[in-house]
Amino acid sequence: MKLEKTYQASQFEDLIYALWEKKEVFQAHPESNKPKFSMAMPPPNETGTLGVHHALFLTLQDIISRHARLKGMDVLWLPGTDHAALAVNSLIEKQLSEQGLNKHQIGREEFLSRTRLFVASSRGTMLSQMRAMGASADWSRLRYTLDDTLVRIVNETFMAMYQKGLIYRGARIVNWDPNLETTVSDDEVEHQLETTKLYYLKFGPFEIATTRPETKFGDKYVVMHPEDKRYLKYKHGDQFTAEWINGQITATVIKDNVIDPEFGTGVMTITPWHSEIDFEIAQRHNLDYEQIIDFHGNLLANCGEFSGMNIREARPKIIDKLTTKNLVIKIDENHQHNLSINSRGGGVIEPQIKLQWFVDVNKPVVEWKGRERSFKEILTDVITEKDIEIIPSRFESTYFNWINNLRDWCISRQIWWGHRIPVWYRQDVDGREEIYCGLTPPTDESEGLRQWQQDPDTLDTWFSSSLWTFSTLINPEIALDYSLSFKDLMKESLDFQKYHPTSILETGWDIIFFWVARMILSTTFMTGEVPFKKVYLHGLVRTSDGKKMSKSRPETIINPIDIINQTGADSLRLALITGVSPGNDQIFSDDKVKAGRNFCNKLWNIARFIEGTLNGVDEEKENVEIISDADHYIASKINHAQSQIIELLDNYNFSEAYDVVYKLVWNDYADWYIEFLKQYPNKSFMVSSFKSILKLVHPFAPFVTEAIWQTLELENDNVLALQEYQELPRSNQNQVRAFEQIKNIVIEARDIVTKTNLTNLTLYFTVNESIKNNSEIIKRLVKLEGVEEVTSGTGFYLTTTTYKAWLDIDKSTILNYLNKLNDLISQSQKAIDLLNNRLNNQDYVNKAPKNLIDQTKADLENNLKYLGNLLEEKKRFSD
RNA sequence: GGGCGAUUAGCUCAGUUGGCUAGAGUAUCUCGUUUACACCGAGGAGGUCAAAGGUUCGAGUCCUUUAUCGCCCACCA
Numbered sequence: 001m002k003l004e005k006t007y008q009a010s011q012f013e014d015l016i017y018a019l020w021e022k023k024e025v026f027q028a029h030p031e032s033n034k035p036k037f038s039m040a041m042p043p044p045n046e047t048g049t050l051g052v053h054h055a056l057f058l059t060l061q062d063i064i065s066r067h068a069r070l071k072g073m074d075v076l077w078l079p080g081t082d083h084a085a086l087a088v089n090s091l092i093e094k095q096l097s098e099q100g101l102n103k104h105q106i107g108r109e110e111f112l113s114r115t116r117l118f119v120a121s122s123r124g125t126m127l128s129q130m131r132a133m134g135a136s137a138d139w140s141r142l143r144y145t146l147d148d149t150l151v152r153i154v155n156e157t158f159m160a161m162y163q164k165g166l167i168y169r170g171a172r173i174v175n176w177d178p179n180l181e182t183t184v185s186d187d188e189v190e191h192q193l194e195t196t197k198l199y200y201l202k203f204g205p206f207e208i209a210t211t212r213p214e215t216k217f218g219d220k221y222v223v224m225h226p227e228d229k230r231y232l233k234y235k236h237g238d239q240f241t242a243e244w245i246n247g248q249i250t251a252t253v254i255k256d257n258v259i260d261p262e263f264g265t266g267v268m269t270i271t272p273w274h275s276e277i278d279f280e281i282a283q284r285h286n287l288d289y290e291q292i293i294d295f296h297g298n299l300l301a302n303c304g305e306f307s308g309m310n311i312r313e314a315r316p317k318i319i320d321k322l323t324t325k326n327l328v329i330k331i332d333e334n335h336q337h338n339l340s341i342n343s344r345g346g347g348v349i350e351p352q353i354k355l356q357w358f359v360d361v362n363k364p365v366v367e368w369k370g371r372e373r374s375f376k377e378i379l380t381d382v383i384t385e386k387d388i389e390i391i392p393s394r395f396e397s398t399y400f401n402w403i404n405n406l407r408d409w410c411i412s413r414q415i416w417w418g419h420r421i422p423v424w425y426r427q428d429v430d431g432r433e434e435i436y437c438g439l440t441p442p443t444d445e446s447e448g449l450r451q452w453q454q455d456p457d458t459l460d461t462w463f464s465s466s467l468w469t470f471s472t473l474i475n476p477e478i479a480l481d482y483s484l485s486f487k488d489l490m491k492e493s494l495d496f497q498k499y500h501p502t503s504i505l506e507t508g509w510d511i512i513f514f515w516v517a518r519m520i521l522s523t524t525f526m527t528g529e530v531p532f533k534k535v536y537l538h539g540l541v542r543t544s545d546g547k548k549m550s551k552s553r554p555e556t557i558i559n560p561i562d563i564i565n566q567t568g569a570d571s572l573r574l575a576l577i578t579g580v581s582p583g584n585d586q587i588f589s590d591d592k593v594k595a596g597r598n599f600c601n602k603l604w605n606i607a608r609f610i611e612g613t614l615n616g617v618d619e620e621k622e623n624v625e626i627i628s629d630a631d632h633y634i635a636s637k638i639n640h641a642q643s644q645i646i647e648l649l650d651n652y653n654f655s656e657a658y659d660v661v662y663k664l665v666w667n668d669y670a671d672w673y674i675e676f677l678k679q680y681p682n683k684s685f686m687v688s689s690f691k692s693i694l695k696l697v698h699p700f701a702p703f704v705t706e707a708i709w710q711t712l713e714l715e716n717d718n719v720l721a722l723q724e725y726q727e728l729p730r731s732n733q734n735q736v737r738a739f740e741q742i743k744n745i746v747i748e749a750r751d752i753v754t755k756t757n758l759t760n761l762t763l764y765f766t767v768n769e770s771i772k773n774n775s776e777i778i779k780r781l782v783k784l785e786g787v788e789e790v791t792s793g794t795g796f797y798l799t800t801t802t803y804k805a806w807l808d809i810d811k812s813t814i815l816n817y818l819n820k821l822n823d824l825i826s827q828s829q830k831a832i833d834l835l836n837n838r839l840n841n842q843d844y845v846n847k848a849p850k851n852l853i854d855q856t857k858a859d860l861e862n863n864l865k866y867l868g869n870l871l872e873e874k875k876r877f878s879d
Numbered sequence: 880g881g882g883c884g885a886u887u888a889g890c891u892c893a894g895u896u897g898g899c900u901a902g903a904g905u906a907u908c909u910c911g912u913u914u915a916c917a918c919c920g921a922g923g924a925g926g927u928c929a930a931a932g933g934u935u936c937g938a939g940u941c942c943u944u945u946a947u948c949g950c951c952c953a954c955c956a
Binding site (some may be wrong): 003025191208209223259269338394397401402405541546578579580585586587589592598599600602603604609610611656663751781827828830831834835838841842843844848849859871 | 894
């Protein structure tokens with residue numbers, strides 16, 4: 001097939017991807033004896049479509065995977081999607097409310113079936129988008145967090161932790177989202193700075209400051225610092241009466257160290273049911289708790305005339321009443337305050353005391369490397385003992401800081417979408433609660449009316465995600481056989497045996513706590529292994545003016561599919577890895593996409609040239625013959641670049657690796673080797689060197705490279721995606737150096753031609769095989785009249801080559817060039833001075849490494865020789 | 880309050896154990912329609928590497944301090 005003048009990505013990408021799938025090139029082969037490489041794809045939320053940040057991680061992981069395949073490894077990149085309990089649940093609730101409905105009206109079953117319908121269609125879209133980006137994942141192993149197998153593993157994990165006492169049920173203060181009517185974990189709470197009013201109120205003999213007067217109904221304690229001099233006359237436990245919102249109350253004085261005497265009046269009242277800090281104070285002093293606000297955000301009956309009112313409308317009315325009772329002292333209108341909100345599309349958090357399920361992070365009962373440890377200890381130890389490496393390493397301190405502040409993980413949610421908690425309750429004959437925790441519902445129903453009822457709650461999404469690396473490797477064929485224990489399942493699953501622990505986890509730093517840490521927690525507990533040996537963290541993708549992309553501001557959202565449709569997936573991928581570095585945010589711009597597209601087109605046109613030169617001669621493709629100086633030169637460049645690229649990619653330096661690829665293709669291959677081939681084609685080496693080039697570019701731009709590979713039929717039936725890196729034949733260093741001399745001659749001669757505006761020049765050289773062999777290419781590249789061998793030359797003596805060559809420029813014109821010559825001389829003189837100073841410095845000679853000194857000497861020698869040439873020229877033309 | 884990051888050419892960024900006469904892409908300027916490519920080719924200009932001090936034969940790179948911007952964690956009622 002004839003290649004068109006410019007590369008049209010849209011004509012090829014779908015076909016190429018279909019070809020890869022047909023040839024099953026992405027499939028892992030656990031039975032193979034190649035070295036293994038495994039990686040789990042972070043499962044995207046099934047909330048609709050993919051964005052640029054998905055494109056980024058798909059690109060990075062795809063490069064990692066394709067690179068590993070090119071190295072001859074058996075690669076498993078396991079894809080999947082996440083049911084995203086909270087995110088999807090809130091989306092569906094929003095849809096319902098737009099139809100004037102709510103979940104209670106349609107009931108649990110109907111709600112779940114609507115949700116299933118929605119996620120199924122999301123999944124379809126998302127999977128096709130992943131393919132469009134070129135993701136070389138093993139689709140035959142696609143997993144979903146609500147698959148039967150994964151549900152079983154979730155239950156296995158819950159049960160095992162429950163039996164060890166690591167999961168417990170307790171009434172604790174939790175983050176309650178009154179909009180979604182569920183608890184959320186500490187990590188899901190975001191703080192937003194807002195300006196609010198700070199009310200100073202009279203409370204008995206005290207003055208207190210509060211931002212939330214609506215919680216103050218139940219306040220019957222005042223707390224102050226034990227050493228606050230202003231209040232020394234009040235003793236801990238003293239009681240007093242005060243006129244308050246709904247009449248007179250009796251209150252008690254409490255002294256506690258957490259109070260900051262500097263803030264407000266140094267006195268506060270507490271509401272233990274609705275504040276984390278207050279709850280802790282109440283626990284310390286064994287105080288009473290009273291609920292003021294219900295789970296919808298309305299005031300309860302104990303608020304008298306305000307009961308039933310929403311807290312937002314109640315606040316000003318309460319202040320009005322306090323004002324008329326003369327209890328408001330002053331109001332600070334500009335108080336800076338942190339508002340807690342649910343980051344997963346919910347409302348303002350209202351702390352509540354609630355009976356919930358928790359994972360205990362401090363109980364030292366988890367067996368790890370032969371010692372019983374707590375989850376907190378294991379989380380720390382796997383990093384300090386180097387079982388897991390975090391890239392970049394600076395995130396280790398962020399991670400440790402999080403562990404230090406870690407509290408028990410609340411895992412129960414009051415939403416419907418998700419993994420149901422595998423716990424059943426019933427009343428025993430004495431009316432006490434019996435609890436059953438198991439993989440399947442209890443079968444013992446003999447007690448008549450006392451039926452088992454399953455816990456209505458579901459689990460935090462991250463509980464199931466935390467099992468992702470190993471739950472996805474359990475063989476689904478045997479997973480529902482309950483005669484097998486979980487240990488049996490691990491043993492009988494070939495994939496688990498071969499691919500776990502996974503080689504690396506590539507993900508964003510923003511989910512290091514949600515996901516990375518919790519994977520370590522669950523996986524070490526269930527399998528006795530770490531989930532992965534390395535973690536590579538990427539940053540956020542920002543808009544060209546540095547803004548965060550967010551769904552609430554649609555103008556900041558870039559749809560990767562638009563870019564793919566316009567310029568192709570390869571250009572998108574190249575744009576995303578330009579300037580990417582671990583842990584740092586990056587800016588995405590059209591310019592980068594354009595640069596990527598141009599690169600693809602450059603490669604495409606190299607292919608067109610090769611196609612034209614081959615002219616359908618097939619037998620030329622097979623023999624690798626390395627002949628000319630240029631062949632040796634490019635072979636040495638390619639081999640060198642290849643070893644650099646392998647090393648850079650092994651260390652996840654994507655941007656730098658691409659930089660090496662870019663220069664190799666554009667500067668070495670296209671600018672020099674192709675130009676040379678126009679004059680002296682060596683079809684066999686042209687093809688084999690180009691094949692090497694395509695392999696090196698393939699991980700970055702898989703579509704265009706495969707499209708070229710296929711259309712040129714470079715390996716008949718084999719796809720590029722299944723090739724392996726290969727060294728080209730070793731090049732002869734003398735020939736490499738000879739070509740470099742030719743390059744120098746061309747570069748210098750071009751420069752002179754440009755500067756002097758002369759045409760039709762001739763290059764003279766004294767007897768020299770290399771120049772003779774390459775005379776046509778020199779003539780062509782410099783656009784000379786001729787290249788002639790002479791016994792002694794005249795004109796301008798070229799200074800950058802060790803060969804003897806002259807350009808036939810007459811004296812009067814060369815004077816125009818003299819300024820340039822002077823520049824070169826002073827530049828060269830500077831370099832020589834610098835090198836000389838270095839070598840004259842005894843400390844340098846004594847302390848610097850030997851090879852560096854040798855290098856310096858060699859540089860000096862070259863510079864001196866070069867300067868000599870320059871000076872000789874100058875002298876000749878100045879006479 | 881605790882911690883982390885950034886600061887290098889107009890813009891976007893590389894620069895991994897100190898060896899740099901500091902590099903790319905893009906933008907800009909000059910020249911060029913050479914049968915792969917104008918999504919191109921050749922050439923040029925553009926930087927006291929945020930500031931100050933220190934360590935060293937040698938600092939963009941290591942240490943200290945400061946400034947500006949950004950982020951994370953904790954949190955004051």
